[in-house]
Amino acid sequence: xxxxxxxxxxxxxxxxxxxxxxxxxxxxxxxxxxxxxxxxxxxxxxxxxxxxxxxxxxxxxxxxxxxxxxxxxxxxxxxxxxxxxxxxxxxxxxxxxxxxxxxxxxxxxxxxxxxxxxxxxxxxxxxxxxxxxxxxxxxxxx
Numbered sequence: 001x002x003x004x005x006x007x008x009x010x011x012x013x014x015x016x017x018x019x020x021x022x023x024x025x026x027x028x029x030x031x032x033x034x035x036x037x038x039x040x041x042x043x044x045x046x047x048x049x050x051x052x053x054x055x056x057x058x059x060x061x062x063x064x065x066x067x068x069x070x071x072x073x074x075x076x077x078x079x080x081x082x083x084x085x086x087x088x089x090x091x092x093x094x095x096x097x098x099x100x101x102x103x104x105x106x107x108x109x110x111x112x113x114x115x116x117x118x119x120x121x122x123x124x125x126x127x128x129x130x131x132x133x134x135x136x137x138x139x140x141x142x
Contacts, residue, residue: 016069075139083131
């Protein structure tokens with residue numbers, strides 16, 4: 001059963017690991033990779049990624065991307081959004097740590113922060129305005 005606007009936005013606002021998809025070009029299928037994301041109800045979706053990553057380059061070139069989040073318990077449910085890129089900006093370590101804190105806590109968060117500050121290059125935040133939504137709770141009767 002399709003989710004209401006309120007249900008789909010609330011679900012998207014939860015800290016799921018998403019699959020981001022973007023046109024790859026050259027007759028290939030889309031690039032689809034897992035990613036952490038942020039979303040506040042009624043607003044834009046954002047992802048953080050290395051500025052020179054293939055993912056960032058493809059999203060910027062395409063000018064749009066899709067994001068899908070799902071869960072399997074207690075019932076299979078998903079939300080997918082697609083829309084135009086509305087901005088690309090540098091991300092500070094503090095902003096990226098805030099994103100990571102949606103998914104990690106305690107020692108795991110601190111270990112991740114230490115790792116990304118030494119291992120990752122410059123990061124960008126890519127924002128998208130959701131235009132098209134698909135959603136369903138597959139365990140609910142129609």
